[in-house]
Amino acid sequence: MTVDITRGGLYVALAVFGVILYELRTVLDFVGVELPLIPYMIGVFALAGLVIAVIQLKGGWREADETGSNGTDPNDPV
Template identity: 65%
Template sequence: MSVDISRGGLLVMLAIFGVIVYEFRTVLDFVGIELPIIPYMATVFVLAGASVWYVTLKGGWRTEPDGDDPA
């Protein structure tokens, strides 16, 4: 079984997720709940490593788009 994902798609997904979590942290800081940055950064790196491991485990990266066969 192959995971149909490109490296760029995974990196964009992680970047978007990281920004959303960081903004959530900023909102919590605004209302008075302060969270340290180090656990946030560690969590983002762990998530990135786990995502790369999962894609590698499930069959690797998609390197070529599926093309149509000539008629």
């Protein structure tokens, strides 16, 4: 079973998730709860590594050109 996500899609999702967490950290800092940056960064990178490892264990990546834009196999002679 492969995971239906491309590497680029995963990297963009992780980047967005990391920015959201950073902004949450900024809001908490504004209200008086100070969180150090280094453990936050270690946590984000550990989460990214865990997600990539799980995808590899589940069967790997979906290639970007496996299906056409309409969901059909581009190598299928119609």
